[in-house]
Amino acid sequence: xxxxxxxxxxxxxxxxxxxxxxxxxxxxxxxxxxxxxxxxxxxxxxxxxxxxxxxxxxxxxxxxxxxxxxxxxxxxxxxxxxxxxxxxxxxxxxxxxxxxxxxxxxxxxxxxxxxxxxxxxxxxxxxxxxxxxxxxxxxxxxxxxxxx
Numbered sequence: 001x002x003x004x005x006x007x008x009x010x011x012x013x014x015x016x017x018x019x020x021x022x023x024x025x026x027x028x029x030x031x032x033x034x035x036x037x038x039x040x041x042x043x044x045x046x047x048x049x050x051x052x053x054x055x056x057x058x059x060x061x062x063x064x065x066x067x068x069x070x071x072x073x074x075x076x077x078x079x080x081x082x083x084x085x086x087x088x089x090x091x092x093x094x095x096x097x098x099x100x101x102x103x104x105x106x107x108x109x110x111x112x113x114x115x116x117x118x119x120x121x122x123x124x125x126x127x128x129x130x131x132x133x134x135x136x137x138x139x140x141x142x143x144x145x146x147x148x
Contacts, residue, residue, distance in 0.1 A: 032119065033057065036090040037064070037138075039080035039100075047088075050077045054138075055115040055122070062089075063103075063111045064136045070128030078134055089138060097141045108135045 032053035041048045056063035066078035081087055081100040089098045103111060112135050116122045126133055 033062070033091065035062070037077060037081075038088040038090075039077055040084045040086070042080050042083040048077065048080055050075075052077070055119050056111050060140045062138050063115065064100075064138065065112075065115055065122055065125075066134040066136060067122060067125040070125035072129050072131060074131070074134065078136065081136065086141075087138065098138045099141055101137045101139060103135045103137055107137075111135045111137070 032055050034051055035054055036049055037052050038047050038049045040046070052064055054062040054064060066075055068075040082102060085100045087098050087100050089096055112122075112133075115135075116126075122133070
């Protein structure tokens with residue numbers, strides 16, 4: 001299992017590829033859309049940014065799998081959004097404010113099953129840990145004054 005250092009190094013390299021190419025490359029990984037997630041650090045209160053893949057999408061909603069490569073601990077980005085669900089998401093299409101929602105029950109299972117069906121490595125991650133790997137849905141924040 002990759003170390004935290006290896007994950008951070010890969011993230012920096014990936015972010016540099018997006019920056020150097022001016023966003024022309026780097027928005028897919030393992031045949032999944034890549035997004036830049038910015039959370040607020042639960043201890044520091046400072047913005048924390050990480051690149052992640054989104055194995056499931058439904059319109060403007062997308063899911064993140066907090067697998068941490070099968071580590072027994074939740075990834076820091078998950079702990080941050082668990083404490084503050086307001087996040088910023090940047091994709092190849094631009095940047096938007098979103099709300100993170102941790103799924104449970106049937107909804108979690110349906111998104112998990114769909115993700116594992118298409119991207120088998122999530123099942124391998126699940127077999128490495130005793131924790132239930134969280135599935136987080138990101139949903140666009142409604143604009144104030146928008147028609148309902």
